Amino acid sequence: MAHNAIELHSLGYSVHRKPFFNLQKSVSSLLLLRLQVKGNCRVSLNGRPYEVGPGDLIFSKPSETYQLTVDASPGKESADYYLFCEGEWIERWLAQGGFPDCVRIEVNDDILSLWRRLIDEKRNLREDNSELMDYLLKALCLTLERSIRRRAGHDASSDLYMPYRIKRYVEQHATEPLTLEEIAKQHGISVSSASHLFKKTFKLSIIRYAVEVRLAVAVERILHTELPLEHISESCGFRSYPYFCRAFRSRYRIPPSQYRTDHRASHA
Secondary structure: OOOOOOEEEEEEEEEEOOOEEOOOEEOOOOEEEEEEEEOOEEEEEOOEEEEEOOOEEEEEOOOOEEEEEEOOEOOEOEEEEEEEEEOHHHHHHHHHHOOOOEEEOOOOHHHHHHHHHHHHHHHOOOOOOHHHHHHHHHHHHHHHHHHHHHHHHHHHOHHHHHHHHHHHHHHHHOOOOOOHHHHHHHOOOOHHHHHHHHHHHHOOOHHHHHHHHHHHHHHHHHHHOOOOHHHHHHHOOOOOHHHHHHHHHHHHOOOHHHHHHHHHHHOO
């Protein structure tokens, strides 16, 4: 195995509609990651029992014993994503992370899309995709770790976690019409609390951050599409083209038209 590489032995999406039980066994040198997404089950790790529900992530570390019991029935199924892997990078990641055996995380599209993409690539037998799978698996592990850290902050203090929730919401909706009132309502807090917590954490206002995200999207479209600048301005959420030009010049020191021209000249 190459240095820093990860060997992915198996992964998939499992659905249990009938009772299921596996004999307690050791997974030797492999790490098992198992994310419950529907229904409930029971897991035993080295004899320690855990009641597992949606959002619970299981870490069955190398040489630990693992046992799964599912009391599923018609209309009451259990579903999970799982993977078995090993490698030097995984060993370092586990050692640095100090992850618990079972932890509740916020399951989001980032995690699920990475897991599904890995499943698709594992089934792709006609292309050499080993390097891509290596990067996807590392991205999944680090995204899971981020979710664990954020959840830990949320459990410890809602004020600590809230700015990161707002930040993610802004990133996902920056190109849409956004108001402080809407953002605060989405997160169940007042406008003043949302503004204060965000600025305290990230040292800039929510609206300023939304503009930064919109400008980053605009730059990608300026450089990699032939779309008119007015169309880019509108599609990125700016309320007017003159405002877009002022914001762009303030951030990049030149107008968007010159930015496009200079970039093309440098790559001619």
